[in-house]
Amino acid sequence: MSRITEFLQQARDEKAFSGAAYAIGNSDGITEQGTVGTLFWDGPSVQLDSIWDLASVTKPIAVLPLMVMLERGECYLEDVIAHFLPDYKDTNKANLTLRQLLAHTSGIPGQQPLYQTSPTKEELLAAVRNLPLRYAPDTDVEYSSQGFMILGEIIETIAGDSLDAVLQQLVLEPIGMSQTLFNPCAHLHSRIAATEYCEWRGTTVIGEVHDENAVVLGGIAGHAGLFSTAGDMSKLCQAMLRLGETAEGRFLQPETVRLMTNNQTSSLKLARGLGWQAKDRHDSPAGDLFSMSSYGHTGFTGTSIWMDPEDDVFAVLLTNRVHPTRTSTAIKRIRSIFHNLAFLSVRS
Structure with missing residues (x-):
């Protein structure tokens, strides 16, 4: 068992989430990936192709078009x-x-x-x-x-088209992200990690967006709603580290990727790119070792992706930390330590 898997298993044992999937690597591909736990408590085991509610990790992806x-x-x-x-x-x-x-x-x-x-x-x-x-x-x-x-x-x-159709055409297809979508069909639900027991809906949410505002918007919105796998998130990270280059060609020019991912708010209290989080000097979810030129995003459900163009590292962590309730805040510490371990593993 790798150090990362061991760490995430310990977090699962402490009830931080029922399951997690991760993938780490560089612009050439994945160097390590793994899973722990189950899609819901007492449910089936998490697989590498399990599907997760990305929550706000939707944001930087949805604005790529x-x-x-x-x-x-x-x-x-x-x-x-x-x-x-x-x-x-x-x-x-x-x-x-x-x-x-x-x-x-x-x-x-x-x-x-x-x-x-x-x-x-x-x-x-x-x-x-x-x-x-x-x-x-x-x-x-x-x-x-x-x-x-x-x-x-x-x-x-x-x-002149719906957000999901535009995203599919301009981003998901060019990058080859075939497992990323809004409103997953019922036949995919057996692969999807559960999120919260929602009193508003009267059920534990599986396969429907966790974010309540996004529910009212029909599950398709710029702020939340995407579901994906660790593998697809890795494809996105590799394309970003390659400055827009994909296996199929190019979906963005290098200058545009740099524009999006550079810190646009250096004179203000929080570091932000365009759609992306830049790295704050203190208390960043990226942990301690990712460089100040790194960027990424987190999601309320327990998801995150982070990329470091300076050191050529990416890290994807997908969990269901809101299952069965949102009360635990353990994910904050878990993310930072995970990113430290991921960075050292890829760079070793």
């Missing part, structure tokens, strides 16, 4: 919301830019349980439009799922 559109000349980072979405024309968000939305510097507040008072997609999107701004744009960083809901709408408007 926007970078393709930027390369095509269909948008640029200082375009404002109202340019694409007329319903925003007379709101306090009309002149917020794509850059501000992507870097979480728009002032739109996060952590908004809009589903509680907005039971339909139309009502929830209207509630997003009507949110007050928490601060003046570009003066602070506040993680905002609501901003990524808007980005999902903008991508659909530019493409």
Whole structure:
């Protein structure tokens, strides 16, 4: 048993999650992968092809089409919301830019349980439009799922198609991510890790997005909703470390990958790229050894991916830490130690 598997098994024994899958490697491929535990307590064993609710790891993936559109000349980072979405024309968000939305510097507040008072997609999107701004744009960083809901709408408007179809065409197919999708079909549910017992839904959630706002949006949104495997996440990490190059060709230019992944908020309290988390100097989920040029994202369900272009390392960790409840906070420490172990394993 590898040191990583041993560590994750210990975390499982301490009830941090019922199961986990991981993959680590570099731009050439996976150097180590493994699984521990079960898809739910007393359920079937986790397999390498088990499927996980990515939660907010959806965010940087869902906005990759926007970078393709930027390369095509269909948008640029200082375009404002109202340019694409007329319903925003007379709101306090009309002149917020794509850059501000992507870097979480728009002032739109996060952590908004809009589903509680907005039971339909139309009502929830209207509630997003009507949110007050928490601060003046570009003066602070506040993680905002609501901003990524808007980005999902903008991508659909530019493409004239649904977000899932656009993502499939521009990102998932070029990278070869055949196991990544919104709203997995019922025949896949036996491969999917359980998340939380949801009082709102009256059941333990398996195969439906955990995020309640995303449920109201039909399971397809810019902030949450994707499901995937450790293998597919590894393909994404390799493509990013190769600066957009895939086995099939290229899905982004190197300059665009660098633009997305560089720290855009160095003068503010939290480090953010465009869609991606950059590495904060202290208390980063990437742990202690990944370089300051590394980037990635975490998800509320217990998921994370992290890449280091300086040292050519990636690490994928997919767990169901919200099963059966979201009360445990052990994943914070687990992620940091996992990333330290992953870095040393790949670099050794």
